[in-house]
Amino acid sequence: MYVNKNKKILSILLAGFMILSAGCQSQSKNSQIETTAPAVEIQAELGKEAEYGGMKLTVLSAEDPEIIMEQSGKMAVFFQVQINNSTDETIPANWLNNFALAVDGTEYDSDVCCTIPVMKKLYDFYGIDAMNEEIPAGQSATGYIACEADKDFQELAFHYIPKTTDRASMITVTVTKDQLEKAEKKS
Secondary structure (H helix, E strand, O other): OHHHHHHHHHHHHHHHHHHHHHHHHHHHHHOOOOOOOOOOEEEEOOOOEEEEOOEEEEEEEEEEOOOEOOOOOOEEEEEEEEEEEOOOOOEEEEOOOOEEEEEOOEEEOHHHHOOHHHHHHHHHHHOOOOOEEEEOOOOEEEEEEEEEEOOOOOEEEEEEOOOOOOOOOEEEEEEEHHHOEEOOOOO
16 A cells, blocks of 8 residues: 555656646746847948958958959959958958858859859969968958959949858948959069
8 A cells, every 4th residue: 555655646746747847848938038139231332441240341452353264254353351350359251151242232152252263363363362361369361352243243242241150240342343443463
């Protein structure tokens, strides 16, 4: 008799814990708060500094090297950028992860517009690699990003994405075709 009584008590206790546990889970699910921050897009002008999240971007120039890409038939465009890191941590500034382009309103990820062949053209033209930096806190870096754009474009929106964990927030510099400078090959 004594064993059966203990089993009953144990069963009642386990059932009670399960009910309480289910109630706590239900309570916590209902009380969760959405913490997704809205996307932020900072508009900037060519040659002017813009800031987002402690990162400052200046697109120093947008250049036309008069190169047509063999595979895509698109033109190469070189962007000279300066990035100042006013955060307290080292941040990456990488041509593949931190930049993108919109051509006449159509958005392209970096793997489509900042391709390896156009980066090779940048190297062939200037003898430098595309920006791939780790910028320490309080420091800055200057470099180039090369992109492919339709030859007959009217407007480019060059995007710098400071935080790769928030790809929707960015600094955007809009460039029209008449703002492109002729790139001068350095000897």
